[in-house]
Amino acid sequence: MLDVTDLHAYYGKSHILQGVTLSVGDNEVVSLLGRNGVGRSTTTMAIMGMVSAHGSVRLRGRELIGLPPHEVARQGIGIVPESRAIFPTLTVRENLLIGTKTKGQIGGQAGRWSEEATFEMFPNLKERADTAAGVLSGGEQQMLSICRTLMGNPDLVMIDEPTEGLAPQMVEQVGRLLTAIAAQGVSILLVEQKLQIAMRVSHRVLVMGHGRIVFTGTPAELTADEAIRREWLEV
Secondary structure (H helix, E strand, O other), X not given: OEEEEEEEEEEOOEEEEEXXXXXXXXXXXXXXXXXXXOOHHHHHHHHHOOOOEEEEEEEOOEEOOOOOHHHHHHHOEEEEOOOOOOOOOOEXXXXXXXXXXXXXXXXXXXXXXXXXXXXXXXXXXXXXXXXXXXHXXXXXXXHHHHHHHHOOOOOXXXXXXXXXXXXXXXXXXXXXXXXHHHHOOOEEEEEXXXXXXXXXXXXXXXXXXXXXXXXXXXXXXXXXXXXXXXXXXXX
């Protein structure tokens, strides 16, 4: 599905991504772990074309480096930013419609995701469909941001820190939502700080340090590797 090879990115003179190589397979959930500031969010933005980068980013064999973000989205990648980036003065329903990829979809063209499908997955959004998104709770805004991205029917979605600042009950809901998304055949690259959630929903986990991938393996392999956890994850 997604193959990233020797990806480099800079902020000014700061070399943030220093040769990132990773892959996400069909129907696979891969979590990108690491301490704050190591380049995890920059990786997702570079893949999306939101940060100037060089190297290779291929989706189903097609090179994406150099494409603007809207073209990357059209190729089948969606992103849920850490900021959520909902439109607070628009209703829940209007936010969802903004996420559709084409006018045809807005008019009812069939796709993997629809307004009805997202409402079935998260009934709270249906109850508040005509409510301004700005008055939703933090957890509801996070669900809305994820569902809006799904409305574009991506083949792969990158989700940045979806549980940040959420209450434990809502964290569990997000975990269930991620599992449900993967069950619908959408690949996921998840940036997550909460190790418990990442280990539970992921097929593979990647650990990032100093702008590079320093570990790739299954959750069980990471659990068994105390040295990696101590050096790159634990405070």
